[in-house]
Amino acid sequence: MAKPQRKKKAWYKLDNAAMMYSAIQRENYSAIYRFSAVMTELVDPEALQRAIDKTMPRFPTFRVRIKRGVFWYYFEPNDAPGPFVKEDMKNPCQPVRFWEDNGWLVRFFYYGRRISLEVFHALADGAGALTLLRTLLAVYLRERGWAIPNTGGVLDITQPPPAEEGEDAYFRYAKSRVRRGMGERKAYQNTGTPEPFYTLNVTMGLLPLDRLRAAAKGYGASVTEYLSAVLIASILARQRREGRRRELPVALAVPINLRPHFPSRTLRNFILTVRPSIDPELGEYTFSEIVSQVHHHMRLHITRQEMQAVITRNVMLQKNKFLQLAPAPLKNLSMALSYRLVGCRPYSTTYTNPGAFPVPPEMAPHIQRMEVILGQSYTPRANCASISYGNTMEITFAGTVKETDVERDFFRHLVREGIPVKVISNREE
Amino acid sequence: MSYCVNCGVELDPTARACPLCHTPAVNPNQPVDTALPPPFPSRREEVQPVSKKELALLLSAMMGSVAVCCGLLNLFFLHSSRPWSLYVIGAAAMLWIWLVPPLVLRRMPLWIRLGLDACAVGVYVYLISIDLRGLDWYLGLALPIVLTGGAIVMALGLVLSSGRSILTSVTLIIGAVGLFLMGIEFFVDRWLTETYQPGWSLVVAAVCVALMVPLIVVRRRPALRDEVRRRFHL
Numbered sequence: 001m002a003k004p005q006r007k008k009k010a011w012y013k014l015d016n017a018a019m020m021y022s023a024i025q026r027e028n029y030s031a032i033y034r035f036s037a038v039m040t041e042l043v044d045p046e047a048l049q050r051a052i053d054k055t056m057p058r059f060p061t062f063r064v065r066i067k068r069g070v071f072w073y074y075f076e077p078n079d080a081p082g083p084f085v086k087e088d089m090k091n092p093c094q095p096v097r098f099w100e101d102n103g104w105l106v107r108f109f110y111y112g113r114r115i116s117l118e119v120f121h122a123l124a125d126g127a128g129a130l131t132l133l134r135t136l137l138a139v140y141l142r143e144r145g146w147a148i149p150n151t152g153g154v155l156d157i158t159q160p161p162p163a164e165e166g167e168d169a170y171f172r173y174a175k176s177r178v179r180r181g182m183g184e185r186k187a188y189q190n191t192g193t194p195e196p197f198y199t200l201n202v203t204m205g206l207l208p209l210d211r212l213r214a215a216a217k218g219y220g221a222s223v224t225e226y227l228s229a230v231l232i233a234s235i236l237a238r239q240r241r242e243g244r245r246r247e248l249p250v251a252l253a254v255p256i257n258l259r260p261h262f263p264s265r266t267l268r269n270f271i272l273t274v275r276p277s278i279d280p281e282l283g284e285y286t287f288s289e290i291v292s293q294v295h296h297h298m299r300l301h302i303t304r305q306e307m308q309a310v311i312t313r314n315v316m317l318q319k320n321k322f323l324q325l326a327p328a329p330l331k332n333l334s335m336a337l338s339y340r341l342v343g344c345r346p347y348s349t350t351y352t353n354p355g356a357f358p359v360p361p362e363m364a365p366h367i368q369r370m371e372v373i374l375g376q377s378y379t380p381r382a383n384c385a386s387i388s389y390g391n392t393m394e395i396t397f398a399g400t401v402k403e404t405d406v407e408r409d410f411f412r413h414l415v416r417e418g419i420p421v422k423v424i425s426n427r428e429e
Numbered sequence: 430m431s432y433c434v435n436c437g438v439e440l441d442p443t444a445r446a447c448p449l450c451h452t453p454a455v456n457p458n459q460p461v462d463t464a465l466p467p468p469f470p471s472r473r474e475e476v477q478p479v480s481k482k483e484l485a486l487l488l489s490a491m492m493g494s495v496a497v498c499c500g501l502l503n504l505f506f507l508h509s510s511r512p513w514s515l516y517v518i519g520a521a522a523m524l525w526i527w528l529v530p531p532l533v534l535r536r537m538p539l540w541i542r543l544g545l546d547a548c549a550v551g552v553y554v555y556l557i558s559i560d561l562r563g564l565d566w567y568l569g570l571a572l573p574i575v576l577t578g579g580a581i582v583m584a585l586g587l588v589l590s591s592g593r594s595i596l597t598s599v600t601l602i603i604g605a606v607g608l609f610l611m612g613i614e615f616f617v618d619r620w621l622t623e624t625y626q627p628g629w630s631l632v633v634a635a636v637c638v639a640l641m642v643p644l645i646v647v648r649r650r651p652a653l654r655d656e657v658r659r660r661f662h663l
Contacts, residue, residue, distance in 0.1 A: 090474070111469075424441045424468040
């Protein structure tokens with residue numbers, strides 16, 4: 001009898017952003033983010049599990065485990081049972097341990113009417129994860145007896161996954177003759193008193209999108225630019241209260257989805273960050289000046305040419321022979337150090353806005369709102385993220401810091417501008 | 430619906446206080462709804478600390494095999510007249526004591542750990558002295574220096590582990606270095622001339638005191654301390 005052939009596992013390399021996220025993953029840093037959908041009815045966990053089992057095979061880039069090679073980490077398909085839906089907890093976005101939970105790098109939770117998806121950032125960026133969540137919600141609603149079509153960004157789970165969805169798009173577009181980036185100034189670090197191990201304080205603000213849009217329009221800015229400016233103003237006020245002799249610039253890391261600029265269907269990472277900043281040493285800025293500064297910075301620097309130069313620089317680092325030949329543990333150390341210097345030091349915090357979450361009209365009545373949470377930062381500070389659904393904009397501050405002053409100033413500012421805000425939090429009262 | 434009187438934001442019906450400024454939510458028309466589920470779960474997921482037993486086992490196996498192989502080579506094949514393998518065995522044993530017990534016994538008190546580490550150094554130097562036939566210098570010079578160093582590190586570890594400010598820590602470390610160097614000169618003098626005539630170590634001790642006194646003054650005066658904190662903040 002012929003010996004059954006052992007099926008070779010198809011492995012693939014990590015993309016440029018994934019390399020950084022996997023190298024810097026630590027027990028007290030979490031490159032995990034969470035998207036949640038608050039439904040109009042209580043969640044049925046069994047239907048949700050069935051939906052996960054049906055949806056995951058359509059998303060092979062999420063059905064992987066991460067392995068350490070001699071020189072680099074790599075992904076290989078994960079055939080272990082799961083991932084299993086779990087009851088939600090108070091401290092979300094826990095750091096990932098590559099060898100635990102059967103190697104799963106995605107997690108699913110439910111609580112009351114909320115369905116949550118947590119993703120390790122090495123797998124995908126927000127756009128990729130939202131595609132998975134949208135399809136999962138459609139399959140879940142079908143399990144609950146509703147007819148949901150495969151339109152409006154819902155993928156057909158009966159179709160085989162096309163290869164383009166697993167593309168490393170950075171590699172394709174690293175073709176610029178010039179390499180840009182590196183060497184930004186140190187920014188105000190905006191750190192506070194750290195909470196005990198594995199505590200993530202989450203504060204969410206819910207506000208009407210039309211009022212927010214009108215307020216942003218009043219300053220001639222987009223919603224992202226306007227909220228970035230409010231955040232910068234809140235952090236500037238915090239730095240001023242500390243009474244430093246020399247104030248540092250306040251700068252945000254704002255991730256930009258590259259797909260509208262460089263056509264790609266990838267569900268993996270394809271983002272870059274821009275760095276709007278205000279230097280208080282130059283003098284006092286009024287709020288409208290901050291908005292104008294952020295607006296012009298974003299419009300000036302989010303260009304195809306400039307971003308391609310940054311992609312090229314990042315990919316060239318990955319192609320550097322000296323770096324390639326260094327063993328993985330050494331590489332992790334050097335990457336962790338460079339992240340501290342280049343990825344952490346020049347920024348006061350992160351603000352990400354994946355924008356609106358579109359769904360087919362048949363799905364819309366079943367979802368009340370969307371939520372997003374960014375995981376624990378490298379230093380004790382709060383990260384900010386926002387997502388909109390229908391006319392509800394949800395803005396989250398999440399971090400391992402005790403103080404609430406930045407989010408307090410942020411939401412108070414919005415209230416002063418005439419935008420009603422509802423606040424919910426998981427903090428102990 | 431209730432609003433925070435400080436921030437002007439709407440509060441969740443289950444909130445007892447504003448999450449932003451902690452002002453209690455007092456609304457006689459709508460008291461806090463305790464029947465509604467809170468917006469976030471209250472169940473905290475505790476994470477098990479990573480088991481370090483495997484790493485401890487791996488280190489033990491590595492050091493054990495190196496020690497046994499060198500011992501066998503020394504006994505039967507290479508220069509069996511001279512116990513050269515004691516250097517390797519001693520180093521392996523010392524590294525094992527430094528690295529493995531802290532991995533396995535998480536709750537081991539600091540003073541026991543530091544005491545064991547100092548003893549390991551003492552044993553290693555003893556093995557070297559066996560090869561060099563130098564039990565007299567070991568007992569007269571090396572052992573007292575190792576024990577003094579161990580005692581100073583142990584005391585320093587105990588004092589600093591209870592959480593001292595950077596200024597106090599630096600002051601104590603400088604003091605400990607000065608004390609240790611004085612101890613070295615004392616034992617060296619006793620060993621060489623059987624008398625104690627303090628010389629170079631006093632110069633070092635004077636430098637240490639000169640560094641410590643301003644640090645103590647800064648630590649004691651709040652105005653100076655604030656100034657230093659402002660200028661040297663990270």
